[in-house]
Amino acid sequence: MKEDTSRHTVLSATDLAIGYKKNKVARHINFALNGGELTAIVGINGIGKSTLLRTMAHMQPPLSGSIEVDRKPLDTYTPQKLSSKISMVLTEPLASKNLSVAELVALGRQPYTNWIGTLTEDDRQKTEEALAALGLASIRKKKCYELSDGQLQRAMIARALAQDTAIILLDEPTTHLDLYHKVQILKLLKSIAHETQKTVVFTTHEIEMAIQLCDKMLLLNGTDNPFGQPCQLIEQGAFEAIFPDDTVTFDGETGTFRIKK
Numbered sequence: 001m002k003e004d005t006s007r008h009t010v011l012s013a014t015d016l017a018i019g020y021k022k023n024k025v026a027r028h029i030n031f032a033l034n035g036g037e038l039t040a041i042v043g044i045n046g047i048g049k050s051t052l053l054r055t056m057a058h059m060q061p062p063l064s065g066s067i068e069v070d071r072k073p074l075d076t077y078t079p080q081k082l083s084s085k086i087s088m089v090l091t092e093p094l095a096s097k098n099l100s101v102a103e104l105v106a107l108g109r110q111p112y113t114n115w116i117g118t119l120t121e122d123d124r125q126k127t128e129e130a131l132a133a134l135g136l137a138s139i140r141k142k143k144c145y146e147l148s149d150g151q152l153q154r155a156m157i158a159r160a161l162a163q164d165t166a167i168i169l170l171d172e173p174t175t176h177l178d179l180y181h182k183v184q185i186l187k188l189l190k191s192i193a194h195e196t197q198k199t200v201v202f203t204t205h206e207i208e209m210a211i212q213l214c215d216k217m218l219l220l221n222g223t224d225n226p227f228g229q230p231c232q233l234i235e236q237g238a239f240e241a242i243f244p245d246d247t248v249t250f251d252g253e254t255g256t257f258r259i260k261k
């Protein structure tokens, strides 16, 4: 039986500072994410969203502070154990677009297969479920280079779903998509979080959409990085200071930004 992750903190950060040897990018980052929640990380260009996501995936070390997965420090996990806990969806072009959609999605099972990568019946079933969940069954044989940006994005998410981790991290999953496909992907992420009790976290520039669709938001702002439900952040006036107010202002009533003319 699967553990009910919705009742406890699955992923948390305490006074986290992130960045690079000569470049402290952000500090004072605090959050606690439960299972079954969709969370957006937002903030202006270069504020550190991708750096934070990479730090959460243990692809780079924190400068200070801590990250815990299931209340254990991230750095106590072996890479193998971590790949069964956290999956990461990057927007970078695939190394091999020669793979078919089904082959790409099956790669999600790698953490569980033996050294020659033989798929078991369970691996095949998880791959099929992921293909079906993302509406990819009919194009399973298509090569990845034949896909539209939206289809490729869905295939990358399906690979993460096949990996069947409690935590899914996605770096800008809606870039290059039109409004309809942006909403489609975000709604899909929300239903994955709510229906499978996974903790889903993504970076985005779609602040208004995130306000409407996410359970929680982390706003990287270079100072105190407010975290909470979108309505709480609106009440705190957290969105008002994101952009210089001679350019764009935030309307808390509608949860939208207005261009100053």
Ligand SMILES: Nc1ncnc2c1ncn2[C@@H]1O[C@H](COP(=O)(O)OP(=O)(O)OP(=O)(O)O)[C@@H](O)[C@H]1O
Pocket: 020, 023, 025, 043, 044, 045, 046, 047, 048, 049, 050, 051, 052
């Ligand atoms: N490998 C690296 N080495 C040193 N500095 C880096 C490296 N990668 C990114 N940075 C710097 O870290 C800062 C944060 O970059 P990051 O990509 O995390 O921001 P972001 O919020 O995701 O930006 P965007 O919205 O433009 O994608 C930037 O100043 C960037 O130049």
